[in-house]
Amino acid sequence: MTIAPLQALPLEQLRRRSSTKWRTYPEDVLPLFVAETDFPLADAITERLRTAVELGDTGYTPPDPGIRDAFAAYARRRFGWEVQPSRIRSTCDVMMGVVEILRAVLKPGDRVIVAPPVYPPFFDCVEEAGGVVERVPLIDIDGSWLLDLNGIEQALAGGARAVLLCNPHNPTGTVHSRAVLARLAEIAAAHGAVVVSDEIHAPLVQPGMHYTPFLTASPVAAEIGYAVTSASKAYNLAGLKCAVMVTASEKTDAVVRALPEEVEWRTGLFGALAAVAAWSPESDAWLDSLLAALDHNRRLLAELLAEHLPDADYRIPDAGYLAWVDLRGLGWGDDPAGRILRDARVALNRGPTFGAEGRGHVRFNLGCAPEVLTEAVHRIAALLRG
CATH class of the missing domain: 3.90.1150.10 (Aspartate Aminotransferase, domain 1)
Structure with a gap:
């Protein structure tokens, strides 16, 4: 059709x-x-926000505005990704989630790998979290942009403590394969490092291309990875301020749950309402x-x-x-x-x-x-x- x-x-x-x-x-x-x-x-978003304005529903964001269940259902329906709602926590936007997770897993001065050319705020958020950027550029092979896994392994062996991944990649639009992501997880785990994956562009993967959420790439990825995403990019909601941090293991879940309560309080109410509507089947x-x-x-x-x-x-x-x-x-x-x-x-x-x-x-x-x-x-x- x-x-x-x-x-x-x-x-x-x-x-x-x-x-x-x-x-x-x-x-x-x-x-x-x-x-x-x-x-x-999307009509469902417009209607939800219109109702909120008519009700004067402009107060503080409640502890659970429906984000967890809505995202878990969306991930299952659109990506075949089984997410436990209890392992989802919201915040203001994706870069804030990235900063807070990095801040929790790094010591000041730890190096964080990024793969340029890459979304410019990646450089700033590493520094905001107290880290130091280590550049391992994408490699161009047969007309495709790929992560330089050998370069990443060398950087981790040299002491880098985290990889900040863009999956799918901005600005190239590259969708990393499951095999590449699984190998990245193995390399990171072997050196005691973590992977924080910005997956905000996932809803925008074209039919015929297979998007692999990093946390599903392998059991190892589930153990050492953090995903941060939002409805804001696909549904044009950046001004409403809502993102989710997702984990898939007890260890990583404990890190996110230990973040200051204020991290979740920063979620915008209109952002939460709009995200639930965006992630709905409607x-x-x-x-x-x-x-x-x-x-x-x-x-x-x-x-x-x-x-x-x-x-x-x-x-x-x-x-x-x-x-x-x-x-x-x-x-x-x-x-x-x-x-x-x-x-x-x-x-x-x-x-x-x-x-x-x-x-x-x-x-x-x-x-x-x-x-x-x-x-x-x-x-x-x-x-x-x-």
């Missing part, structure tokens, strides 16, 4: 929004940078339509670049709505997003912020109308002619 793609809202309506995407730049700029999408909310059809829209756009970008910017290097991502594009062939320097913003009036994420491996790259946000994406590429291509 063919699924109709979700339709983005018109630009004139989107420009009435007050979020970062629509308030950072003037109206002549097409904003394809920060990870916000241009689609209407929102599944909306998510499937979103995936169809993103599938169209990720392929459209490939066509547009091939026609108008043939020297750009782009690999269609397996997951997410973020596209990692290498523009070094255009000769626009280490930070081409600066010139593109100034001269084409298109805002993209700046590649060097993802690590040194991002020099000459940009990150496109594909969560928009096809017409907006087309206009953005046309504007950028015009720079070649001007």
Whole structure:
């Protein structure tokens, strides 16, 4: 059965929004940078939040607003992942969960492995937790981005105490295989290290690609891993503040349960209400339509670049709505997003912020109308002619 793609809202309506995407730049700029999408909310989310506003239900978040059961059911239904609700704890957002877990398992100055190019806040949150970043870049093999397991093993043998994993990976859209994740767990366990896995992009894995939650990769992964995720990326709820920390062993569960009570108190009530609605079966059809829209756009970008910017290097991502594009062939320097913003009036994420491996790259946000994406590429291509 063919699924109709979700339709983005018109630009004139989107420009009435007050979020970062629509308030950072003037109206002549097409904003394809920060990870916000241009689609209407799922109906179940809209209805739940409308009811809360009508009731004046704007107080403190209760001890269990339904998040645990909702996420456990969602994980089983969408991913085949059996999660014990008792091993789920909420917090404000994914990066806060990552920081608090790292802070609990590290000593000041411990090294934490990250795999750049990677989501820029990874670098900051390691430092916030008292750790030191150890870079083990992804490796490019036969057109695929892979974790450098040999490099990770060397770093752990040299004293690194944790791996901060992005699964699926941002910005490349890579979905790590079960075999790779299981081997990562073995390596970490052999050196007494832990893996903290940011899995916020999991709902956005395209049909035909198999997402493996890190905690399910192997019994070893279950023992040494922590997963942190949220409905915020897929369902565009970043401003409402709710994420979950998930464990699969008594030892890791004890670490999360020992976190300060304030970590859970920071969960936003509207975030919790929206997450429960997002993870409900009523929102599944909306998510499937979103995936169809993103599938169209990720392929459209490939066509547009091939026609108008043939020297750009782009690999269609397996997951997410973020596209990692290498523009070094255009000769626009280490930070081409600066010139593109100034001269084409298109805002993209700046590649060097993802690590040194991002020099000459940009990150496109594909969560928009096809017409907006087309206009953005046309504007950028015009720079070649001007």
